Amino acid sequence: MPIANAFLPADQFDRESRFELAPAFCSACCMLQLVEQPSPEAMFHDHYMFFTRTSRRMVEHFTGYAEWLAEKWFDHPDPFVVEIGSNDGALLETFARRNIHHLGVEPSANTTEVARRHGVQTLTAFFNEPTAARIRAEHGPADAIVAANVMCHIPDLNEVGRAAAHLLAPHGVLVFEDPYLGDMIAKGSYDQLYDEHVYIFSAHSVAAAFGRHDFELVDLLPQETHGGSMRYVLARKGARRAAAAVTSILARERSAGLDRPETFEAFRIRCERQRDELVSLLGRLKSEGKRVVGYAATSKSTTVLNYSGIGPDLIEFITDTTADKQGLYSPGVHIPIVPAERFSAPYPDYAVLFAWNHQAEIFAKEREYVARGGKWVLFVPEISVVG
Ligand code: TYD
Numbered sequence: 001m002p003i004a005n006a007f008l009p010a011d012q013f014d015r016e017s018r019f020e021l022a023p024a025f026c027s028a029c030c031m032l033q034l035v036e037q038p039s040p041e042a043m044f045h046d047h048y049m050f051f052t053r054t055s056r057r058m059v060e061h062f063t064g065y066a067e068w069l070a071e072k073w074f075d076h077p078d079p080f081v082v083e084i085g086s087n088d089g090a091l092l093e094t095f096a097r098r099n100i101h102h103l104g105v106e107p108s109a110n111t112t113e114v115a116r117r118h119g120v121q122t123l124t125a126f127f128n129e130p131t132a133a134r135i136r137a138e139h140g141p142a143d144a145i146v147a148a149n150v151m152c153h154i155p156d157l158n159e160v161g162r163a164a165a166h167l168l169a170p171h172g173v174l175v176f177e178d179p180y181l182g183d184m185i186a187k188g189s190y191d192q193l194y195d196e197h198v199y200i201f202s203a204h205s206v207a208a209a210f211g212r213h214d215f216e217l218v219d220l221l222p223q224e225t226h227g228g229s230m231r232y233v234l235a236r237k238g239a240r241r242a243a244a245a246v247t248s249i250l251a252r253e254r255s256a257g258l259d260r261p262e263t264f265e266a267f268r269i270r271c272e273r274q275r276d277e278l279v280s281l282l283g284r285l286k287s288e289g290k291r292v293v294g295y296a297a298t299s300k301s302t303t304v305l306n307y308s309g310i311g312p313d314l315i316e317f318i319t320d321t322t323a324d325k326q327g328l329y330s331p332g333v334h335i336p337i338v339p340a341e342r343f344s345a346p347y348p349d350y351a352v353l354f355a356w357n358h359q360a361e362i363f364a365k366e367r368e369y370v371a372r373g374g375k376w377v378l379f380v381p382e383i384s385v386v387g
Contacts, residue, residue, distance in 0.1 A: 085150030089115030161213030183228025
């Protein structure tokens with residue numbers, strides 16, 4: 001598998017690096033994780049291609065996340081909040097506007113520049129023990145350490161656990177949200193598996209991973225973002241009372257089999273079936289002479305396209321709103337990425353929706369396409385064609 005976000009120009013096709021995308025489940029701590037991981041430097045660098053602000057709904061989501069944090073968890077009169085992997089500052093901007101003491105920690109220089117332009121204080125660094133020590137020395141302990149779609153990207157969770165334990169105030173909270181294993185299994189959304197997602201967490205695995213650093217779950221809040229996520233709230237053991245959701249969601253995970261290896265064997269069989277059905281559908285459309293394009297060059301699309309062996313012979317191009325991706329080719333299978341305006345010039349017969357997690361936003365935006373007879377190809381939770 002190539003690196004999911006490594007969109008590339010044609011002259012670099014022969015230099016593309018690959019790794020083995022192999023998820024494994026640990027029966028002892030219930031973690032689903034990738035066995036092999038490319039180096040963080042290969043994934044998060046000065047030309048990182050993902051900007052939170054590309055989705056209006058995500059920006060709204062992060063504003064809500066920040067407001068909820070401030071209301072529910074800031075009991076200090078002058079709180080200090082640190083975000084791990086603050087990207088373009090979409091979450092911290094709410095705190096910046098309210099003059100709340102904040103600091104983003106983000107390794108990709110291009111995204112930190114965007115954050116600073118929005119008035120968000122940002123440190124260009126990886127979040128680790130030396131960074132945590134430096135922040136504590138300069139700013140004092142944090143009342144909240146937050147993250148969104150970042151924790152599951154960090155291979156060394158023990159380092160993060162130690163760094164958070166050092167930086168957090170005694171009653172502080174460590175809050176993060178990531179794509180949720182329960183949704184991935186229920187929906188068959190195997191495209192959540194790619195290099196950056198080292199872990200697909202559940203309440204069971206988060207409790208085990210952070211329990212080692214003396215944290216415990218005090219709340220759990222399911223989220224609709226990224227095709228189904230979970231927000232985990234942790235505090236130092238004994239510091240805060242746990243909400244009822246912790247017990248009920250742990251019980252629900254046991255009934256869904258998220259603590260047992262057989263569940264993942266059944267999931268593998270379902271992925272293979274979904275892959276075969278998608279390839280045969282696209283092959284049939286091609287033989288009927290239909291024009292098929294992809295919609296949104298997501299990280300997730302790299303998994304689907306490479307796992308299924310779908311290239312430019314079956315998908316003419318993929319439209320995407322991210323300027324940095326346009327003019328490049330998709331990793332591994334080399335489908336051209338073109339500006340979003342190409343979608344309607346002229347409309348294709350079929351569009352594979354790779355950003356299925358933004359379906360409501362995209363369907364609302366592309367009503368004209370369907371009105372003119374265009375059809376969407378969906379592959380989650382099953383292969384389907386909708387007009
Ligand atoms: P997302 O599902 O957040 O991506 P990932 O799988 O990488 O986490 O989708 C973001 C990508 O989708 C980004 O490349 C921009 C693109 N996109 C569009 O092209 N049009 C849209 O309307 C939306 C919402 C996203």
